Amino acid sequence: MPARPAAPPAGGLGWANLGMDIVSVNRVRGLLAQYGERFFERMLTPGELADCRTSSGLDVLSLCGRIAAKEAAFKTLRVRGRFLPWPDIVVRRSEGGWPLVELHRAAAEMAAASGITEITVSISHDVDYAVAVAAPIIAPTPSSSSPSNS
Amino acid sequence: MADGLQTVKNWILERHPERQDIAPDLDLIENRLIDSLSFVEFVFLLEQESGTAIQMETLEVDSIRTLAAIGQHFFKAPAEVGRA
Numbered sequence: 001m002p003a004r005p006a007a008p009p010a011g012g013l014g015w016a017n018l019g020m021d022i023v024s025v026n027r028v029r030g031l032l033a034q035y036g037e038r039f040f041e042r043m044l045t046p047g048e049l050a051d052c053r054t055s056s057g058l059d060v061l062s063l064c065g066r067i068a069a070k071e072a073a074f075k076t077l078r079v080r081g082r083f084l085p086w087p088d089i090v091v092r093r094s095e096g097g098w099p100l101v102e103l104h105r106a107a108a109e110m111a112a113a114s115g116i117t118e119i120t121v122s123i124s125h126d127v128d129y130a131v132a133v134a135a136p137i138i139a140p141t142p143s144s145s146s147p148s149n150s
Numbered sequence: 151m152a153d154g155l156q157t158v159k160n161w162i163l164e165r166h167p168e169r170q171d172i173a174p175d176l177d178l179i180e181n182r183l184i185d186s187l188s189f190v191e192f193v194f195l196l197e198q199e200s201g202t203a204i205q206m207e208t209l210e211v212d213s214i215r216t217l218a219a220i221g222q223h224f225f226k227a228p229a230e231v232g233r234a
Contacts, residue, residue, distance in 0.1 A: 023187070031191065042190055042206060071186050081211045084186050088207065106207055 009078065009114065019075025019134040023064040026128065032060065043067065043086040051093045064130035065099075065123040066091050072134035073101050073119045077110045085110075091121065099123050101134070115139045152225040154199035159217055161195055174218040179211060200224040 008015050031039055037058060040049065044066055052062035069091040074084045088107035094100040101119040103111050111119070118137040123130065159172055162183050169183075178184045184192055192214070193204050202224060213223040 027187065031187075035191075035194065039190065039194070042193075067187065074186075083189055083206065083209060083211060085207050086190070 007078070016135050016138065017076055017078060019072040019077075020132065021068040021071035021075065022129055022131045023068040023071075024129060025060055025064050025125075028064050028067065029060050032058065032063075043070070045087055045090055047092060048090060061125045061130060065125050065132065068130045068132035069099055069101070069121045069123050069134065072132040073103075073121055074107070076119055076134050076136040077107070077114055077116065079110050079114075082106075082110070089119075091123075099132075111136075152221065155217065155221045155225045157199050158192075158195060158220060161192075172217055174221075175216050177215055178217070179215055184214070196220070196224055 008017070037049070040058075040063060044052070044063075048066055049058070052059050052066060070086060070089045071084060073089050073091070085106040088104045090102040090104060092100050092102065099121050101121050103119065111117070114136075115138055116136040117139045119134050120137065121132055121134040123132045125131070162172060162178070163169055165188065166183055172178075172183070176183075190206070193206055193209070196202075196214075197204050212219060214220050
């Protein structure tokens, strides 16, 4: 296989490597039918599952949106050789309804190693698919800080 | 091939009917036979077939990158992996 070109690392001044993901509602509905909610307890925290719950049970579109957002956020980290640490990237519904990404444990370590302080994400869904796009917030380096910030 | 590993192989083939077989050294990740969502399902299957609890957070990609690696990490006889 020919050598592949090198991509820029996750962090760095002027770079914001986006992450994006799409999740099929049919696929998630099938997993829910086959394994039940316990399957998603390995991917989502109790708080995230509560955010996805309505009076009639788990809302599959919300579930798909959360899954897409976690994957999109993970893609901004550009980590090799690791799987998505599902419970460590938490996507909660903030006051106002916007998704809010929290990074914990392994995800926080990966982000810190890449100079990423936070990740912002947007989710959309319609009938069959949920999509999410994520952008990293890069930590300012000493050379990029303005005098007023010092 | 161990029965459990054959079940794993069949599980992947069922989801990728365009393939007739999977070579032991084929990279399952590079060839997109396992993605993030199917990975969680895959871990469920591995736990069931190997009888071992798996921590997803600490699982190294290389341990499930090929069928050969899966066999090495999850389906070796206890004596072969140094268990008492």
